[in-house]
Amino acid sequence: MLVLSCAIIVFSFVLIVRSDDHAAFALLPNWPIPSTCPSQVIFHVDCPGCGLTRSFIFLAHGDWHNAFVRNRAGWLLALAVVLQIPYRLIALCGRNRQPLGQRVPKLFGTVLIVALIGNWVLLRLGL
Numbered sequence: 001m002l003v004l005s006c007a008i009i010v011f012s013f014v015l016i017v018r019s020d021d022h023a024a025f026a027l028l029p030n031w032p033i034p035s036t037c038p039s040q041v042i043f044h045v046d047c048p049g050c051g052l053t054r055s056f057i058f059l060a061h062g063d064w065h066n067a068f069v070r071n072r073a074g075w076l077l078a079l080a081v082v083l084q085i086p087y088r089l090i091a092l093c094g095r096n097r098q099p100l101g102q103r104v105p106k107l108f109g110t111v112l113i114v115a116l117i118g119n120w121v122l123l124r125l126g127l
Helices: 002-014 038-043 052-060 064-070 074-093 103-124
Strands: 015-017 023-025
Touching: 002 015, 002 052, 002 074, 015 052, 023 052, 052 064, 052 074, 064 074, 074 103
Parallel strands: none
Antiparallel strands: 015 023
């Protein structure tokens, strides 16, 4: 999780969102990254996580408005990714492999899932 969190943060800074709303590497803007969402590719329907990559990219570049537009729960998941770094470092360096116990991480994970699904339901309802 530590390596994955660091990679997500680095990619958020080296990617850009093109004018056609596709993500691309900043040094290769003419080569968009293909969509990896099976729901979007197969059924042409957004899933609860659609827009998170673009939201993370906009957050990394300080564009809070567009980050919120792409996925209203994006900031919360970005915060979770950032908080993974100190949490995992403490777990690796300390004697306790679960510094916050089992309940707090499970509760936080549940909040993230509810936020994603809740946002998706609100979007489906047109809100």
